[in-house]
Amino acid sequence: MSSESEPQTIETYPGAQAVSRAIALLKAFDDAHAEWSLAEISDYVNLNRATTHRLLAALESEGLIQRNTTGHYRLGHELIGLGGCAMRASELREAARPELETLARETGETAVLEVLAKRHTLIIDEVSDRDPLGISQDIGARLPLHATSTGKLLLAYRPAAEIDEHLQGALTAVTPHTIIDPATLRAQLDEIVARGYAVADGELDVGFIAVAAPVYDAGRTVVAAVSVGGPALRISPERQPEIVASLQVTARRISRRLGYRPG
């Protein structure tokens, strides 16, 4: 009886509604909201409670979802397996690995590979020259587009309509340096395309600077971003040109491996 405007609409793929809905349920989970009750999640994805319950039960029986002692839902172990498999099977990651290692060694900093995933940037691989232990902890993590060098870069190369859509949305300040003014951000995006690289200075973490460059595939589309970053103390203004140069060589080499041919 209450068919209001639309709190959240699931784009259902024709002939696979149940599958699209099940995936929407999985995607409701993230680092900020790792656990849901049935009522919460069914409200969130705007599905009937019975339907939600049935879909989650199916996902649980396959190990993609797990339940607490309290009956709350979490992502299941089977997803760790699928994620690891997806990671190892990624052609992009395979092509980038050796180049990331070189870049990390050359600069002495951390080299990262990221792709665009919905409204965030997704870390595909990470190599650090310093911090050898405890790395790869961030693989699979999602970060906001407007507060990262890679995110701004990946956004900058998208079609105008998509950029507009993002600038409409709420730009939350992660640090005091995060750019939250749409006009300022848009100006930066134009600059990024003009220069071919992006910089983020304390916009995600205070005292952390990163630069990012685009990776192209054989179809000359930007499919990923490479970045190098480290503490602002080490990434001095004098060092930046050298770092950007190494970064751009890396980005070009990865693109080459993906079949990109400049012309």
Next chain:
Amino acid sequence: MSSESEPQTIETYPGAQAVSRAIALLKAFDDAHAEWSLAEISDYVNLNRATTHRLLAALESEGLIQRNTTGHYRLGHELIGLGGCAMRASELREAARPELETLARETGETAVLEVLAKRHTLIIDEVSDRDPLGISQDIGARLPLHATSTGKLLLAYRPAAEIDEHLQGALTAVTPHTIIDPATLRAQLDEIVARGYAVADGELDVGFIAVAAPVYDAGRTVVAAVSVGGPALRISPERQPEIVASLQVTARRISRRLGYRPG
């Protein structure tokens, strides 16, 4: 109840057939078979080609599946994100992390946490004292039950019927030392339960020895296995008692953190 001669039957969860089928498609991908053509995978999971095509298209539109230039299917980047999220959200991993670090430090070897996933053991976390770089590469990897210390241990604590079912299946030799005789393996499983730990000596990798111990949850069920392992050269017979002792303390501490109370 299931005849091996049948091609492959998907256990469809009532009221979510399409979801179960879509998940079966995802699970068809593993390290050994990371890429499928439509014809291959539809034969493998025993689904109509049109149905398979539609389900894969739905998965692709959500980023869980990706396609090659050749049109072949692979797991998609979105799964890396979900996998990372599942990993960071795992209560088990959270409870085990500090203990694994202690164990790795104490022994100077590699400590691993694994759970049972279908017919394999799944690596949830890994901490190495030696090899600091390039670790965590194995997180999400699946290994055969009969060729690993953790696998044998996890199997040993399962109900008899399940053990029988596994021993029926093909036990493939990964190395010359892999146990492929069902009777020998069964005897080992009994011994494992009696002693409370498992050993694998060159059964997965030649020259690599590992020992594993069970992790219990609040319900006194074995939910995971911890192991320590290293080159046979370092894991001498004299050192083994000391290593097993450390391992068992670790396993008990993790269990304690999960709410297990001995009695």
Next chain:
DNA sequence: AGAAGCTCTTTCACATTATGAAATGATAAA
């Protein structure tokens, strides 16, 4: 070049499968 064979993709009539309102359990708060 044309035919034959292959795989991928789309269509469409049909009914199986998924849906959600409502009823029922189960638990917690008043």
Next chain:
DNA sequence: TTTATCATTTCATAATGTGAAAGAGCTTCT
């Protein structure tokens, strides 16, 4: 106790998913 909230099950309904068949590309053989 009653009241409220959340999880689970049921079941009539039709919308969704299904698969045979035909179409569209592309490769290989004659």
